Amino acid sequence: MSRDAQGHLLPGRVSPSRHVPTSIPRPEYVGKAEPGAYGGDDRYNADEVERIRASGRIAAQALEAVAAAIRPGVTTDELDAIAHEFMVRHDAYPSTLGYRGYPKSICTSVNEVICHGIPDDTVLLDGDLINIDITAFHDGMHGDVNASFGVGEVSLETADLITRTEEALSRGIKAVAPGREINVIGRAIESYARRFGYGVVKDYTGHGVGTAFHSGLVIPHYDASPDYATIMEPGMVFTIEPMLTIGTPEHPGTTEWDEWDDGWTVVTRDRSLTAQFEHTLVVTERGAEILTLP
Numbered sequence: 001m002s003r004d005a006q007g008h009l010l011p012g013r014v015s016p017s018r019h020v021p022t023s024i025p026r027p028e029y030v031g032k033a034e035p036g037a038y039g040g041d042d043r044y045n046a047d048e049v050e051r052i053r054a055s056g057r058i059a060a061q062a063l064e065a066v067a068a069a070i071r072p073g074v075t076t077d078e079l080d081a082i083a084h085e086f087m088v089r090h091d092a093y094p095s096t097l098g099y100r101g102y103p104k105s106i107c108t109s110v111n112e113v114i115c116h117g118i119p120d121d122t123v124l125l126d127g128d129l130i131n132i133d134i135t136a137f138h139d140g141m142h143g144d145v146n147a148s149f150g151v152g153e154v155s156l157e158t159a160d161l162i163t164r165t166e167e168a169l170s171r172g173i174k175a176v177a178p179g180r181e182i183n184v185i186g187r188a189i190e191s192y193a194r195r196f197g198y199g200v201v202k203d204y205t206g207h208g209v210g211t212a213f214h215s216g217l218v219i220p221h222y223d224a225s226p227d228y229a230t231i232m233e234p235g236m237v238f239t240i241e242p243m244l245t246i247g248t249p250e251h252p253g254t255t256e257w258d259e260w261d262d263g264w265t266v267v268t269r270d271r272s273l274t275a276q277f278e279h280t281l282v283v284t285e286r287g288a289e290i291l292t293l294p
């Protein structure tokens with residue numbers, strides 16, 4: 001039903017948007033076509049960082065709850081329900097719900113879906129790869145995290161892509177230090193990915209996060225030098241969220257992805273497998289500290 005003859009994904013049926021009690025404060029963009037312009041900067045004081053950490057913890061714990069439910073036979077809509085209920089129970093608003101019209105509480109990106117897969121009645125099958133991306137809004141702050149998982153027993157190719165994408169994120173985080181240019185992050189990620197012949201998605205990036213879901217600060221996952229030379233400073237908060245693909249690496253100036261007619265789901269043009277991992281982090285005096293830990 002939700003796969004074609006080659007086993008590639010087809011859009012499924014999307015259930016109605018889930019309800020959030022009106023007692024839980026909503027981000028300003030909910031009910032609007034797009035977020036208001038963000039004027040603030042990307043640096044936060046210690047109290048604000050703790051508030052982002054609290055949101056990040058809720059998102060990370062919701063991710064754990066979803067991970068425990070991933071198995072062949074479950075639908076991505078059932079995973080959405082688990083994350084939604086977890087966040088609401090912890091007084092958090094699921095940031096994606098109503099963001100630029102996005103209809104669901106998390107993103108579920110299966111196999112060739114690079115990012116922004118919409119939970120629907122797609123049934124997970126043994127051997128699938130799924131990314132779960134969760135952002136929680138609590139006490140005025142967003143925390144944004146994602147991880148990829150194998151469903152049941154996966155091929156070595158799939159397992160390797162998952163492990164190496166997580167390692168790519170880890171190398172990106174280790175490249176963070178005050179005084180360095182933002183572009184060192186993508187350089188570390190891309191040079192690691194290239195060892196395995198993986199492609200790095202260029203058109204979707206990390207971002208400043210905190211008061212705003214996407215602040216305007218862009219964190220490339222490829223070597224963008226001499227561009228993206230903003231100097232990292234203590235207190236800056238942003239995500240790193242590399243998307244690696246098994247297919248042909250992208251060439252400069254080309255976009256080797258397609259978007260479904262739903263206006264959200266981004267797939268590799270060659271329908272090859274892709275994985276992603278994401279953390280929200282703060283730049284410290286010595287390096288970086290992850291704010292999206294359970």
Ligand code: MF3
Binds near residue numbers: 099100107133135144
């Ligand atoms: N959480 C995603 C990110 O990492 C953004 C999802 S926006 C949505 O930036 F609208 F697609 F949900």
Ligand code: CO
Binds near residue numbers: 144207239
């Ligand atoms: Co993000």
Ligand code: CO
Binds near residue numbers: 135145
């Ligand atoms: Co995210």
